[in-house]
Amino acid sequence: MSGNSDPLTPRAKLAVTAGKAVAAASRAAGRGSGSVIGGKVALRLDPDLLARLAQSLDVVLVSATNGKTTTTRLIAEALRAAGPVVSNALGANMPAGITSALAGNSDARYGVIEVDEKYLAGVARDTDPKCIALLNLSRDQLDRAAETRMLAENWREGLAGSKAVVVANADDPLVVWAASSSPNVIWVAAGQMWKDDAWSCPSCGGVMQRPGDDWFCGDCGFRRPTPSWSLSGDHVLDPHGSAWPIHLQLPGRANKANATSSAAVAAVFGVPPQVALERMYQVQAVAGRYDVVQFKERDLRLLLAKNPAGWLETFSLIDPPPTPVILSVNARGADGTDTSWLWDVDYTRLTGHPICVIGDRKLDLAVRLEVANQHFQVCDDIDQAVQLCPPGRIEVIANYTAFQDLRRRVGN
Numbered sequence: 001m002s003g004n005s006d007p008l009t010p011r012a013k014l015a016v017t018a019g020k021a022v023a024a025a026s027r028a029a030g031r032g033s034g035s036v037i038g039g040k041v042a043l044r045l046d047p048d049l050l051a052r053l054a055q056s057l058d059v060v061l062v063s064a065t066n067g068k069t070t071t072t073r074l075i076a077e078a079l080r081a082a083g084p085v086v087s088n089a090l091g092a093n094m095p096a097g098i099t100s101a102l103a104g105n106s107d108a109r110y111g112v113i114e115v116d117e118k119y120l121a122g123v124a125r126d127t128d129p130k131c132i133a134l135l136n137l138s139r140d141q142l143d144r145a146a147e148t149r150m151l152a153e154n155w156r157e158g159l160a161g162s163k164a165v166v167v168a169n170a171d172d173p174l175v176v177w178a179a180s181s182s183p184n185v186i187w188v189a190a191g192q193m194w195k196d197d198a199w200s201c202p203s204c205g206g207v208m209q210r211p212g213d214d215w216f217c218g219d220c221g222f223r224r225p226t227p228s229w230s231l232s233g234d235h236v237l238d239p240h241g242s243a244w245p246i247h248l249q250l251p252g253r254a255n256k257a258n259a260t261s262s263a264a265v266a267a268v269f270g271v272p273p274q275v276a277l278e279r280m281y282q283v284q285a286v287a288g289r290y291d292v293v294q295f296k297e298r299d300l301r302l303l304l305a306k307n308p309a310g311w312l313e314t315f316s317l318i319d320p321p322p323t324p325v326i327l328s329v330n331a332r333g334a335d336g337t338d339t340s341w342l343w344d345v346d347y348t349r350l351t352g353h354p355i356c357v358i359g360d361r362k363l364d365l366a367v368r369l370e371v372a373n374q375h376f377q378v379c380d381d382i383d384q385a386v387q388l389c390p391p392g393r394i395e396v397i398a399n400y401t402a403f404q405d406l407r408r409r410v411g412n
Contacts, residue, residue: 015045039096054127064135078276083109121158141336189230190257194309252317321352324389328359356385
């Protein structure tokens, strides 16, 4: 941490003020939170602003294809045990949104920052993080995201020689390869349900062997490192072998894995696992995800799933059949316009659930469900879908912009 109590130059202060004014104007005009446009204006006025704002903070960066928003929230809650935290809690995770979040809080001691995978190396350069959490890498936004191994290579080069403590998922070969360039890595066994992006060795291209939970390359010897933290059922095992119960209101195995990584990060800052895990219980929903809302006299649980790995994890936590399921898929700019990823999702896991399909690309999804032998109805909108569902709670699974549309309609 910098000893300078006010690292901001007059130019930086002007940039912060201008950014806040633009953000407020954007909010007043009903155009969202304003954090991205405010950050863009601030960075235009002072290109070094992100680095200046980060100087007075102990920074944690969190990056992954899935789970980064939730894990950022869990880490932020855990670190509040040690001091005030500033975080980009709403998920604006590129440099403009991050700058805007940090500019909003001058009293914080810790900065817990979610970073889009493509921007991790640059943001790490600017913010000089004390800790970086790497959770997973899988295919996402096929039309504009780099192929996963290229992203891993970008991480590997960007983190080489970094002073940060890297907390990395030992079960994802792409993450392990990316993190292995760092001199100081803490390995976490957080699990990996989705394996289809890591059948070839990221180091040499050889075929990956996967006996049980282990993995190794038969050609070059690249292999799973021994973890010091791990998820075991409903407990986190720390490096001393002690088991700490996980207390979460968030559902599913994936969130227990997120909590395990978060506990390992908190320990880097001196927060004990018991304290960290108890504080994580405060998190009920993350930007609307997992919220149960009342709509047309029904209970809808809102679940976000943006890519094949995310859909697989989400299917594992929905209530058993015959709970009705509404699926909504869009293909707008923020989603990626290529929907071919739908063919990578195993929709046979929904057998026995009544299914309704909505969203801009409902016909793409309908074709995919037909091939998977699922019974479904195509609906005009969420109102019609809810009316067609049998009684009881409804699980609603949507990708990114479809999820935002749903939240607006059901008043969440």
